[in-house]
Amino acid sequence: MHLLEDGRSIISIHKEYGIDHNQLWVLWQKYQELGPSSLKKTGHIKTDFALRRKIVLDIEEKRLSLRAASLKYGASPRRICTWLKLYRQHGWAALESIKKRGRPPGMGRPRKKSKPLTELERLRKENQELKTENALLKKVRALVEERNARLRAIGQEPSKN
DSSP states (O other): OOHHHHTTTTTHHHHOOOOOHHHHHHHHHHHHHHOOGSSSSOOOOOOHHHHHHHHHHHHHHHHHHHHHHHHOOOOOOHHHHHHHHHHHHHHHOOOHTTTOOOOTTOOSOOOOOOSOOOOHHHHHHHHHHHHHHHHHHHHHHHHHHHHHHHHHHTTTOOOOO
């Protein structure tokens, strides 16, 4: 912001530092309107259908620019552009059914049981783990033997490892 205050252009700063010129322009507008405190990183805004609809209507009906909408509502211009594209191609229903990103709940590691296992349960669990490990080792041995047989068939010596 100090470079812009000193008279440097957004394009020259974009070229020198590789900062997206649109994003730099939005930050400059925020800085001019709200001061240095507006540049502190904030969390992502959570948008529901009503807010997305309001933003799109402001842009479509009131001819608000992407940058102005971004400053007004706090959403990134790229995100707003995505909403506009969805609205223009598929209507309001597309804005209403935007999927949440990330892993769905309950897809993480299984939670550990709070009560300790009985001796029988512990032994069964250990037995299952050993059977799994044994099956894995058998598969590895079969793959190594298959590779060695292929090497012998083409006249190469299998490795001793």
